[in-house]
Amino acid sequence: MKLKTLTVSQVNDYLANYIGTNPIFSNMSVGGEVFNLKKTGYGYTFLSLKDDESKLNAITYLEKFDVQEGDFITVSGKISFYKKSGTYSIIINSYEKKGQGNNYEQFKILYEKLEKLGYFKYELKKPIIKFPQKIGIITSAKGAAVKDIISVITRRYPKVSLIIYDSKMQGIDVENNVIQGINTLSDLSVDTIIISRGGGDTDDLSVFNSQLIAKAVFDCDIPIISAIGHEIDYVICDFVADMRAPTPSIAGELSVPNLQEVYDTIDNFEKSIKISYKNIINLYNSKIDSYRFLIQSNTPYKKINQKKLSLLELTSFIEQAYKDKIQSYKDRLFYISSILQENNYNNILSKGFALVEKDDVFIKTVKDLALGDKLTVRLEDGNISVVVEDIKNIIK
Template sequence: MDKYLSVTAITKYIKYKFDQDPHLQNVFIKGEISNFKRHSSGHLYFALKDNKGVLSAMMFKSNASQLSFNPKEGDQVLIEGRIGLYETRGAYQIYVQSMQLDGVGLLYEKFEALKKELAEKGYFKEEHKLSIPKYPQKIAVLTASTGAAIRDICSTLDKRYPLAEQVLISTLVQGKEAKDNIINNIEKADAMGVDVIIVGRGGGSIEDLWSFNEREVVEAIYNCSTPVISAVGHETDTTLSDFVSDVRAATPTQAAVIATPDIQALYQLINNGRQYITKHIAQKIQRDKQQLKQLSSYYKLKTPTLLYDQETQKLDDYQKQLNRSMEQLFLSEKHRLNILHNKLSIGPIINKKNQFRQDFNRLNIMQTQLMNRILTQKQQLLKGQVVQLDTLSPTQTMLRGYSIIEKNDKIITSKNDLQVDDEITINLKDGKINANVKEIR
């Protein structure tokens, strides 16, 4: 029985072989995602298949968080990882370390990344978009010189609005040189002073349309000062040029429709306007005729003198009123002048002047007397204050036998301010004495 191994033992042995094989530690595999599941833990579980085989795959959350896209069923992917054995089920699988889209998927990934970047910069905001002129005089068409797109655009323009001049600029819409050619032609058309630019081509795969997803082409359209209509591909095809352009058309034909008015609709609009104006002019003429007829039958117009007879009489009345008013005003002003003349008579003025002079002399005498009296009072007051000041001065006090004692330039007023052996200065009437304190009683 010892020669028989347990399932666990053989599984561990096989896992050991997988883990030790250097060729299985770093493998590169491409295939299609199948049975894709995202676990609540964040780990990814799926199968990688091609037309002849299937390989189980598992990607840990730490590696899955580094992905630049959201994997889904049917994605063609390129995978780097290691092959190992899951002991619980005894099945081998690839532990995915990195994963990216393969082929077209890479283009879609690049498309979404660039779209997000440009959107964050504001390239697609409505506030930057220009309005299409209602009646363009010159339209530039940038597309291939041969193909259905140029025929559809030109035939639609000829049919809808032949008044507009068409400027056809042959443009590469596919291939390596297409990007630079599109940019140069957009700048060329912008410098020509056209009213609107149509950039278009027929449908195709994402690879065919990729020139219109290039960053430089998007920036050229964004910086263009002329309104741009993008008509790249069919209705289901969308490029970054569609997002940044001022208007996006589903097809080249629709681009021509957006760029121009319908000449038949304009004819109808003109005819409607002509009918409207003709109708209102006829109505106005009819109303004026009726008004003229009514005025011509007015009785005053039949007898013109009635229009000015009463006005002539009113003029005479106004003339009489004016003369009376002028006479009254003259008399009133003459009376006021007499009153002023009497007030300005010279006699009263002289009397007033003499009276003012007498009053001035009297007040001058009173002022002089008052000043002398105040001066005498002030002199007497000053003499009294001088005597009082002299009586209260320290010098007079010392003349009567008193002295002033100082310590450190401060006057001593109490025995409590002194101590034995303090040096003091005794100020007398005729000098100073420096002394020391021997006893305090």
């Protein structure tokens, strides 16, 4: 059966409705240790309650809420679900202090002391070796933490050597065991040291609030990762260490790279380099082809051929122009010749016309004649002499 796809708002609506209608959430009592205490100037206070494994956000509007970090309190109230953020908190209506352990006070005093000594300065933190050859692990060889760390490291980076320093992580002699582990692994020149143990109650973890352990961690020349307890647990060792890991498994992840990711990165670099070189080679080949074409285009042989072609074209043009000019003159001469031919008086005489001359001057009109004038009449085949006996004008 195909599941119906819900929106985020629908899921949060269902949860809000479930919590709002379930009587167990409307009036409940919860006990836990106070941390993340934030008093506001608006009349309400934010805080969290925690136990060995979990935490619960809380808010109260009580005017008198006299608690401090580290107090163990029992609160009464209702669970409120915030649909917009998908989170929930307990709204505290009343509370009862169960006291504050001596461990918290000691923790606070030691924290402030070491902070003044510069044990927590970020600039003094040593970087974790990216590709370690040897990693030392201070933990109980029989605990679950070491198994988690070994599993993560061997899966991610099987090339590294692991040295396990079997140390007590609970009870008496923990302090001396951990310090001896740090010194021993330092003498073995490991690249990274992991101090780790699984979760536990406050008393079990309080040994890692030791000033002697803090000093050993601070003085160690090898970078140290601290992974004590669960994500919500904080000890002095975490603050002094070069890096804190919320869990042992994460400590394993932080101590080594993922070998497959390294191989993938190398492959990507190799592909990138090959592509870059190929592009560079193609670029230079293109430049070579361009230069070759430019050289070939500008060789003397090429230029001579171009000049020859230009000369042939010019010669052809001149010859054609010369022919056209001669033809033009021929056409003009023929035209003039035809006009001259048409106006040749010999041709006119052959058509039956005659030329009349008087004293070697051609007569064009009778007005130039008088009775008795002697004229010469030129015909096609000879001349005759005549005398004017009569003159008649032709009226047009």
